[in-house]
Amino acid sequence: MGDVKGTIRQILVVTDGCSNVGDDPVVAASNARKQGMVVNVIGIVDKGEVGQHGKMEALSIADAGGGMCRLVQPVELSATVQMMTHQTMQLTLQQVVNQELLEVMGKSTEDLPPMERSKVMQVVDKLEEEVRLEVVVAVDTSASMRDKIPTVREAIRDLSLSLQARQGDSRVAVITFPGSGDSMVETVQPFQSEVDMAKLDDILVARGGTPTGPAIDHARGLFQQLRDVDDFPTSRWTGETQSQ
Amino acid sequence: MMPQGTKVVGKWTNTVLYVEQHLGSGANGQVYLVRSPAGRAAMKVCPSSSDIAMEWGLLEKLSARSSVFPKPMFIDDCAPDLYFYVMEWIAGEPFHRAAKNLSPTQFHDVVGALLAGFAELHATGHGFCDIKPENILVSATTPPSIRFVDVGGVTQFGRSVRQYTPFYDRGFWGLGSRKADASYDLCGVALAVLFTSVQPPDVLLGKSPEQRKEWLWKALRKFPSASYVPLIQRVLRGEVLDALQFQREWARAGSATARSRKNVRAASAAHPPSRSTSAATGKHRAAPSRRLHRQVDWTEWLMWTSLGMAVMVTMTAWASFLGLL
Ligand SMILES: Nc1ncnc2c1ncn2[C@@H]1O[C@H](COP(=O)(O)OP(=O)(O)OP(=O)(O)O)[C@@H](O)[C@H]1O
Ligand SMILES: [Mg+2]
Numbered sequence: 013m014g015d016v017k018g019t020i021r022q023i024l025v026v027t028d029g030c031s032n033v034g035d036d037p038v039v040a041a042s043n044a045r046k047q048g049m050v051v052n053v054i055g056i057v058d059k060g061e062v063g064q065h066g067k068m069e070a071l072s073i074a075d076a077g078g079g080m081c082r083l084v085q086p087v088e089l090s091a092t093v094q095m096m097t098h099q100t101m102q103l104t105l106q107q108v109v110n111q112e113l114l115e116v117m118g119k120s121t122e123d124l125p126p127m128e129r130s131k132v133m134q135v136v137d138k139l140e141e142e143v144r145l146e147v148v149v150a151v152d153t154s155a156s157m158r159d160k161i162p163t164v165r166e167a168i169r170d171l172s173l174s175l176q177a178r179q180g181d182s183r184v185a186v187i188t189f190p191g192s193g194d195s196m197v198e199t200v201q202p203f204q205s206e207v208d209m210a211k212l213d214d215i216l217v218a219r220g221g222t223p224t225g226p227a228i229d230h231a232r233g234l235f236q237q238l239r240d241v242d243d244f245p246t247s248r249w250t251g252e253t254q255s256q
Numbered sequence: 257m258m259p260q261g262t263k264v265v266g267k268w269t270n271t272v273l274y275v276e277q278h279l280g281s282g283a284n285g286q287v288y289l290v291r292s293p294a295g296r297a298a299m300k301v302c303p304s305s306s307d308i309a310m311e312w313g314l315l316e317k318l319s320a321r322s323s324v325f326p327k328p329m330f331i332d333d334c335a336p337d338l339y340f341y342v343m344e345w346i347a348g349e350p351f352h353r354a355a356k357n358l359s360p361t362q363f364h365d366v367v368g369a370l371l372a373g374f375a376e377l378h379a380t381g382h383g384f385c386d387i388k389p390e391n392i393l394v395s396a397t398t399p400p401s402i403r404f405v406d407v408g409g410v411t412q413f414g415r416s417v418r419q420y421t422p423f424y425d426r427g428f429w430g431l432g433s434r435k436a437d438a439s440y441d442l443c444g445v446a447l448a449v450l451f452t453s454v455q456p457p458d459v460l461l462g463k464s465p466e467q468r469k470e471w472l473w474k475a476l477r478k479f480p481s482a483s484y485v486p487l488i489q490r491v492l493r494g495e496v497l498d499a500l501q502f503q504r505e506w507a508r509a510g511s512a513t514a515r516s517r518k519n520v521r522a523a524s525a526a527h528p529p530s531r532s533t534s535a536a537t538g539k540h541r542a543a544p545s546r547r548l549h550r551q552v553d554w555t556e557w558l559m560w561t562s563l564g565m566a567v568m569v570t571m572t573a574w575a576s577f578l579g580l581l
Contacts, residue, residue, distance in 0.1 A: 126331040130313040163462040177416035177434040
């Protein structure tokens, strides 16, 4: 197998309300998108509703972040996380493949006869399995989330199970907002190939508002850090002194 | 939803179809019974061209080597945004509804035939993965006939399972990975068999895998046909590795049930003797040994050029795609 150079970067925000602290999350999402990340938002609706305001905000964040937005009951959370991750990956890859087709053939997938389209989709499918995937799950830990945290935890465990099954490289990080203490955002787990469930058990609701914007900014920083590290060679230093 | 009598004309093949009846719906689209020039068939319609294209590719690939899934007829679309393919129409009842009306002997035979179907599919190197009773159609003929519908979840062995239904997913119960292999499917079958007697409650969705497993073992102990319980348990634990083995052991467990039934009958002598349970009537088809020659064509090229792009995800213009969802 060849070396898969592409990386898909996703931020998944799980919240049950409106942001009320820090920078505008819509601006944060659009900044993330400019750097090639996709921001998805899941609003958890428990019995009542997220509220008109929360709904609008969730939609605007996803819109600005080039991702999807879903409002779901707690029982649907796991399935929704999977579905979103899969569908946004597929869309991202379709776009890449489409661009490639346009450049070389002057045609988009939709212009192709259905039989050929089906071959293109098999390529997309294979890419989806093999491309590197980096996901930051950003969990709202404001007081209203108290009852939903166990469900969120299971959903993250479940996502991790799916990522582990992939043939391509996968990395997942988990952050909470607000963080414990006075911080607006806390990294529960930095990028790793699996979710550390023991660390997830530490997720508790925290005091403070709902700093959704700072959380998205923080997630963006984590990707940047990972990318910076990747720029360094993995080969062993053999003792040569480098110029510069 | 398309009303009865709707005329659909394929843009690429000019084939005319008339919608006769709605057969079912799912997360991906709608399925209709249609009249085509070649006869009655099933048409799957999706709002997204990619889902249809993907499923068509799978149906075609499988139909070359197995007949458990519907035979593909053609793929087409119809302006402005109707994407569809037409396939063999499968008569039959979904597994969970059929199971309610089957005698123990018939149920035994149906599961045997089901396992033969899985053996046939697995011989192609693919798993069904999105196992759920709605996707298994049963005709309780003698011998019973089992067919699968919804090719959307079919996954090459070794790849990750992307479409599944939580209660039928091995990973959900903490019983193993979410990688497609034969035992992933067998676990789904064992769960489907178990859930003919008891349905898992939704509250399990918020519980940990340990708590889910606890519920599962309790449900298994209450399974009415006790002679199958040890086998089901072994399958759930991943100890039965291929469909044919499961099928053989299922046949054996069934004859144990029949024996105990006979003993009860002998003791009470109240009922006339009925047909004794036969060994599973699954049609053993020789596993196809044909290997598909590797396809090296422009799709291969597309794959490599797309992979080679150093920065894959910096484009921003794909939001329009979201309109498809
Ligand atoms: N070839 C067929 N012949 C008869 N009935 C069919 C056929 N294909 C599908 N159906 C019926 O239509 C229903 C929906 O089809 P299918 O499962 O393919 O849709 P879907 O959108 O992929 O659903 P899901 O949500 O399960 O992924 C099936 O459960 C079945 O009852
Ligand atoms: Mg499907």
